[in-house]
Structure formats: structure tokens, C-alpha cells
Amino acid sequence: MSPSSLDELIDALRGLPGVGPKSAQRMAYHLLQRDQRGAERLARALGNALAVLCHCERCNTFTETEICQRCASPQRDASLLCVVEMPADLAVIEQTHAYNGLYYVLMGRLSPLDGIGPRELKLDKLLARVADNTVQEVILATNFTNEGEATAHIVAELLAARGVKVSRLSRGVPVGGELEHTDTGTIAQALVERRPL
Amino acid sequence: MSPSSLDELIDALRGLPGVGPKSAQRMAYHLLQRDQRGAERLARALGNALAVLCHCERCNTFTETEICQRCASPQRDASLLCVVEMPADLAVIEQTHAYNGLYYVLMGRLSPLDGIGPRELKLDKLLARVADNTVQEVILATNFTNEGEATAHIVAELLAARGVKVSRLSRGVPVGGELEHTDTGTIAQALVERRPL
Ligand SMILES: [Zn+2]
Ligand SMILES: [Zn+2]
Secondary structure (H helix, E strand, O other): OOOHHHHHHHHHHHOOOOOOHHHHHHHHHHHHHHOHHHHHHHHHHHHHHHHHOEEOOOOOOEEOOOOOHHHHOOOOEEEEEEEEOOHHHHHHHHHHOOOOEEEEEOOOOOEHHHOEOOOOOOHHHHHHHHOOOOOOEEEEOOOOOHHHHHHHHHHHHHHHOOOOEEEEOOOOOOOOOOHHHOOHHHHHHHHHOOOOO | OOOHHHHHHHHHHHOOOOOOHHHHHHHHHHHHHHOHHHHHHHHHHHHHHHHHOEEOOOOOOEEOOOOOHHHHOOOOEEEEEEEEOOHHHHHHHHHHOOOOEEEEEOOOOOEHHHOEOOOOOOHHHHHHHHOOOOOOEEEEOOOOOHHHHHHHHHHHHHHHOOOOEEEEOOOOOOOOOOHHHOOHHHHHHHHHOOOOO
16 A cells, blocks of 8 residues: 555665664654755765766776876875775775875675676786786785685685786784784684784 | 765764764765665655645644545545544554545644644644544544554544544553553553453
């Protein structure tokens, strides 16, 4: 008995990650009842983002231009290329102010269960990017999850086969971390990867 | 450094209830990277719902027609009017198949902290609805939360002042419920509202 346009909106909201039937319903009621301007704004933002956003030809992140500002910047050290999973990871590394190289954003990670293999991740594009001979070292900064580690492993193999120098972010006890409150897997890794002083 | 159309989409998604900055970002990436058709569908569903949905003149629920199908149905007992907070509450009562009267949907509850008083709830519309003289009894089925109880209280007072018979859903131990696993407040209420056998 509920109007089809309402059902369609609830269905469309259910397509968002992490949104089940109850919250889709709550979102629809909220937008229609309390925040029609928010609903208009969301519809407009979706349409606009779909129309103007594309992937940077060099680093693959979202951009509104063929090549993003960062890749076009002469201030960046083009000999270093840091590979991350998502733009959010790139943002965290930028916040450290400890890196001035360039990036490549995979826009995902290998995830066989979700049907995301090397082809879906378009690793060809990364290999073509690295083939320009200005890149001297690729730093793998995928997450230290199972999927992120598997992704780093495959990317490292592909790059090594092409004679590219590859490194990985170090693992270990977090800065300021107390051993007592650090998981044993991390401590074991910090022992294996101990550094001479 | 991130494109403004992406920031605008993330901002618009943050306006959804229960969506924080992290999940808004995850939703935006998902829509743009993995589900562009879902994004188009959501934009279209929002525009369509905003364009065609209105509130039923009689019961106040969402409808695409002036008067919704349920209110227009001759099969319904027009002498009974059940007042609920939201369309989802109406749906639950319909699922019982224990009620064949009509409804009035408040589309909210009194919530002084959120600035929702009797005026924002448009209780005038409910009073006008009841004034048609076919309604013999109003059953208050707002939630048994603090806000729902306060709403029921105010609505009951307004209706009683107009000489309308008002009732409230009963409270007590849930059907199939074990006393041992029922909260003491509910048991206390079930004692106070005990029924003669
Ligand atoms: Zn770029
Ligand atoms: Zn109606």
C-alpha cells in the first residue's frame, strides 16, 4: 500500500554500503519529512559528481581534470611513487608531512570473495605509470589487513619482474604504544623486523 | 586538494541520519567507483520522490494522490482512528491483521530537544480530522518511549477537551515473554494495569 516512489527511494538508499532496510527507511522519511533541501542537495551532488569526476591519468584518484593538481605539481619528487588503496589513505599520508613524492591510488584492494582480482584493480594502469622511467622507487602503503597484504604481495611481484625497486611501510609497535597493550602479532613482527641501532 | 564535487557529495551524504564523516566518504567512493548505476538511481529516486510525494489529506501519511488508498477504501471502519508516529508503525499494526479502522500518522513525535512541539507536529490537522463526526474512538499507538508517551498525553488532552473518546494500546508482559526476562518496569506496569478475569 505504500507509494512506489517512496519504495524506490528506500530501495535506492539500501544500495549504499552499510545501509540495511531499517536505516534506508529512516533515511527516506528524514529526507522527505524533515530535510527536503538536503534531499535536493544530495540529488544534485550525485548528478554533478557523476558528470564531472574522472580518474587522474597518472595517479588514478578522483579528479575533475585530466591530471590532478598533485600529479601536475613541480614541487613533488617524481622519483617516489607511493601506492595506496583509497584516497582516504593518501590523505592520511599527506597529513604526516613526511612524504613529498607522488601517489598511485588503486581504488580498492584485491578481494577474490568480492570478485576483485588484478584485472578489476586495473594493475595494468599502475604498471604503465611506473614504466615512465622517472619512478625510482615504489612504496607499497596498502593496509596491513589480509587483503591489503595480498595486494602488496602481488603488486610487488609484478613490479620486481620489471626491475623496479619496491619497498613497504614498516610494521611494528605504534609510536607511543605500550608493549602491554600491543597485540602479540604486532610484537612478534616488531621482533622479526628489529632494526640495528 | 580533493575535487569540490567529491567534497560536496560527501557533505550531502553526511546529512543522512546516522551517517558520520567516515561512512559518508565510504558511501561516496562506493557510488563513484563501484556503483555508478546505483548513484544515478538514487539521484533519480530522490528527484522523483520529492516531485510526486505529498501527505494524505486525511491520514497525513506519504501518498502520491490527494487521499491515500487506505483512507479512500470503503472496507475500512471509519469510526476508529489509530494515531501512530510513523508509517513504519502503521505497517506493523497492519501486519497484525487485528485492526480494520483508519489511521492518522503524526510523522514524528513531540521532542522539545529537537524543537518539535505541537505546532511542528501539526496537531491541528489531527484535530480537524477527528472533527468530522464519523470518528467514534481514537486509539493512541505512539511508542512507549518517553517522547511517545508525552505525545500520547498531549494528544489525549486535546481530544478529551473536544469530547472525543480516547484509548491507548495496553502495556504489559510481551506475549510469550517470561517474567524472569522481562524488565521490572514492564512487570510493575503489568501489575498496575492487571485485568480482571
Ligand atoms: Zn593525479
Ligand atoms: Zn490517508
